[in-house]
Structures are given as C-alpha cells and as structure tokens.
Amino acid sequence: MNSTMPPIRTEPFKVACSSCNLRELCLPVGLSRNDLEQLDTMVATRRSVVRGDTLFRAGDAFQSLYAVRTGFFKTCVSAEDGRDQVTGFQMAGELLGLDGIGSDRHTVDAVALEDSQVCVIPYAQLEELSREFSDLQRQLHKIMSREIVRDHGVMLLLGSMRAEERLAAFLLNLTQRLQARGFSASSLILRMTREEIGSYLGLKLETVSRTFSKFQEEGLLEVKQRQIRIVDQDGLQKLVNGAAC
Amino acid sequence: MNSTMPPIRTEPFKVACSSCNLRELCLPVGLSRNDLEQLDTMVATRRSVVRGDTLFRAGDAFQSLYAVRTGFFKTCVSAEDGRDQVTGFQMAGELLGLDGIGSDRHTVDAVALEDSQVCVIPYAQLEELSREFSDLQRQLHKIMSREIVRDHGVMLLLGSMRAEERLAAFLLNLTQRLQARGFSASSLILRMTREEIGSYLGLKLETVSRTFSKFQEEGLLEVKQRQIRIVDQDGLQKLVNGAAC
DNA sequence: CGCGAGCTTGATGCCGATCAATGCATGTGG
C-alpha cells in the first residue's frame, strides 16, 4: 500500500482566506480582520484532487488539515479484513484531517468524489497561530467538538434507526448543508454512489435503492439516478422523528 | 426536565494533577513539571456523583470539562422521540464534556454508573492556559482527535459488524482500557446493564444476553451476571477481525 | 421473605441482506 504516490499538484498562488467566499462557513468563522490576515499568511497553498484520487490515506503521516474549497469528499475507515465504512461526506468549507492529530498519522482515507480543490493548512503553524489568537483557537476547538457531536448523531442513526429513517435523515442533513452554501433546499445531485450512501448509513446498496424507490412511490421524492428532488420535506422530517409511531 | 438540580457537592481541597496517579492516562500526559504545576492551579475542585446521577445533561450550559478520577460513566444522546443511544463509557483518566465546546451547551447526558469522582476543569481557564503552554495545547488537541477516531471505530462497528463481532470488540476494548489502568486483562465486572451495552452496540438487550451465553458455550468467556472472565482472548480477537470468514 | 430490577431463554416474525437478473447511462474502439 501507499506504493506509488501520484504527483501532488499544489498551486501556490494567493488564495486569501480574508477574501474567500467560504469564510463564513470555514475555519475563519468569527475571526477579526487582523486574525484573518494572519490566516492568509499560513494558508498559502491549494491542492487539486481529481475525482477518485485520495487526498490522504490511513497511515499517511499527518502534516496538515485541509479545507474543502470546491468539490466533494468522502472519508472511510477500514478494518483489517477489508470491510470499510464511510465516516462522512465533506463539502465546501468543511475540514478534513482532524483524525490525524491524535496519532500523527491519518486514520481514514479521504477520497474526492468529484474534481476538487482544498486549502492546505499546515498543522504546526495552525497550532502556533492559535496560541496567539484566541478567536482562532476557539474556532478550532469548536470545529473539533462539533465533529464529535456529529459523530454521536451518526451513532444514534446507526444504532437505533431503521432504513427509511436513516435515508431520510441523510437527505435532510445533506440538503441543509447545501442550502447553507446557497444551493437549492429541494433539488440536489448526489455525488456518491448507492453503495457509498449505504456504507455511511450501515445499509446495503440494494436497500438504499429500494428505499429511494419507496420514497418516490410515497410522493416524498423524485428520483432519477443521482438527481433528487425533495417533494415533501415535512414528510421526510416526520420519518426521522419517528412520528410515524 | 432539568427540574430540581441535586445539590452539587464539590470538594475544594488540594488534588494536584502533578501527584495524581492518573497523570499518565489523563490530560497531563507528556507535560513538563512546570506545566503540571500550572494545571494544578486550575484544576482546583473535584465533584462527587453518586450512582445513577448525572454529571451534566444535554442542554446544560457548558462550563467545564471533567476528568474521571474514580468511578464509571456513560454518555447518551437522545432523539426527540425518546430513543436514545449510549455514545460511550468513560473510566478513570478519561475526559467528559468535549461535546459541549461546539455550542456552549452539552449535547449528551453523562450518567454515573457507580459512585464516582471527577476533577473539574474550567474550560475558559484551560483554553487560556493552553495558549501559554504548547504541550498542554497539543495534548488537548490529541485528546479531541482521538475521540473523533474512537467515534469512527464505533461507526464501523455499528455499520458493518454483526452482533457477535460487536460484543467481542466491546469486551476487548474494555479490558484493554482496564489493563492500562492496572486491572486484570482477563477478569472484569461490568458496570453497565445488558440494555446499556445493547444501546451502545446497536443491539437489544436480549441479543446481548444471548451472545454472552453463546460465547460461554463456545468457551470464549465465563459469564456470571456482570462478572466476566475472558477464557480465550485470541478467539474473541478473531471474531472481531472477521477471520471466521 | 418477598419484591423488583435485571438477566436468561424460548418461540415467532420481520427487516434488511443476499443472490440473481435486468435496465440504463457513459465511454471506447472498430
């Protein structure tokens, strides 16, 4: 494994956080003008990852965090026996690599589901800078804490929801995050396969497919391959809340 | 909810991290003499929680982290409809409350499964101190990152393992942590009910019970209510790795 | 001593996995 690394393309031209249109969603949230300019000095490079390539793999040395600038990623853990589990999907403004801090090695694979760009955030510098700027420190801590809380939500989903509830929760979460980025709340194109959705939700791809079909029959969704239109958002929400009981 | 808070018992006598026998497992790992003394000034109080009581509840304002000094806790998230999910079990040296940083409110309930004591770590002070002492900062980040990694492991378990594998993984994890604290690697007393184990593992209590019985029949364990003796650790390990396939 | 919380065990049923076939979209080479 980790045999032949593909050449890493970095683009070291100026990509200021302070003028990034994602600054209200990304690491810079809540930072002052001054703090932002400090961030700019640190986040000096981007990196492009083509669809299907990995940004990093489990076992790789941990150096940097990555903020998704454009595109879409999944992260997977895998057990020795080959089983693997998608642990999350990341879109613009979301951070990748937090798992690596604890052991100086990444513990998941991060795979681009479409051609993507990330901002490289050298971790040593981030730690240093966050010692100086308490707002940055606070923001970093919040992001990590929220990741923990998100994971707890996934555990609840995996541990106690049924297939329909899981898929409904997944779709609502996805649209909510897309909406925060200015996309439609009701219409989306899935970046991932049925199998990847299934892995994330603890279901087999056939079950995901059947559940999509069921939702369509019930008038909750319109499904055409990866194009999804949400027809009855409240209906989905009720499923998640278990109001059916 | 949160109706009548029980009186909070704090014991403000000196409980120095620098002389704590958990310092190799807890927040102070890897800190220098000097850093440790700084920690001492901050972690000034303990709090006792009797079995069945909550240390904090979802929705409570977040003020402090807590390090388990003695005893045993579980943390639970709950959905609106009442379903709840145990997200973890915490023993001596482990930190509680990280979930609260992101939103200034706790998002889980922390319940003592036996009479317990925790060290109170005022979070504002911890942030401040960790700006000054980079080793402390690094340690805090590592702890948060490891929590994320742990959660990913639970997702893998919940998403792709079968009942026997889940229980085997759970037991091995538990004994490993107990062993790190100087307890036997092969003999333990469960602090939680079958139902709580089931909630953590995404199983019903009957399934947990049956699986214990099965393990006993197969000569992997001796089970007498909550007293467990691990007879064949390798056998359990093989189950987890899916080597049975 | 008897009550009750928690545990065990059995019988049955259902949800989602598995196995298998077909359909649909995209891309590639003749």
Added chain:
DNA sequence: CCACATGCATTGATCGGCATCAAGCTCGCG
C-alpha cells in the same frame, strides 16, 4: 455511428439475523 463493455442502479425472490413478545429465573435489598 454503431457495437459492445463497463459501472451503477433497479427490481425480484429468498434467506437469515436480530427484534419482538413472552415466560421464568437470579440476586440484592428493604
């Protein structure tokens, strides 16, 4: 431009693991 391959999605039939329902059992404790 068509023929075919390939990857992904859908749908059906069947199976199995775990949930559910329902009794007893154990043990600690008032």
